[in-house]
Amino acid sequence: MSIKKLLKKYIPMTETMFYILFSLQQERHGYALMKYVELLTKGRIILGAGTIYQSLGKLERDGLIMHTKEIDRxxxxxxxxxxxxxxxxxxxxxxxxxxxxEGLL
Incomplete structure (x- = not known):
């Protein structure tokens, strides 16, 4: 998929997608990703397993993330x-x- 189509598809981005992509600047597995997002948002966003794995699949299919390895499943x-x-x-x-x-703050 072209970058133009990806931008149209993902922008504006949901907070879930934003935090998943942001968190994957470092290699992580699903559970570590869930915990990292919870830490980053001070518990405001708690990702469930269904949400995380569905999002990971979509992002991988679209080429925004890639699977790097598998250790102990x-x-x-x-x-x-x-x-x-x-x-x-x-x-x-x-x-x-x-x-x-900014002026409102």
Missing amino acids: KKFYIITDTGKQVLLEEVHRIEEIYHTV
């Missing part, structure tokens, strides 16, 4: 260059929103 993933590009576009979108409302 744990599949590890990492963000791809395409995934980084999509994540960065979302960061710019969020940054624009922040600057728009």
Whole structure:
């Protein structure tokens, strides 16, 4: 899928997808990813197994992440260059929103 189509598909991005992609800047397996997102969001976002594995499958199919290895039935993933590009576009979108409302804070 072209980057243009991926951007259209993923931007704006759900918080779940954002945190999954952000977390996969370092290689992680599903459970470690769930715990990392919970830590990052101070418990505000708790990802269930169904959500995480469905999201990982979608992101992998679209080439935003890739499976790197499997150890003791744990599949590890990492963000791809395409995934980084999509994540960065979302960061710019969020940054624009922040600057728009900055005076309200």
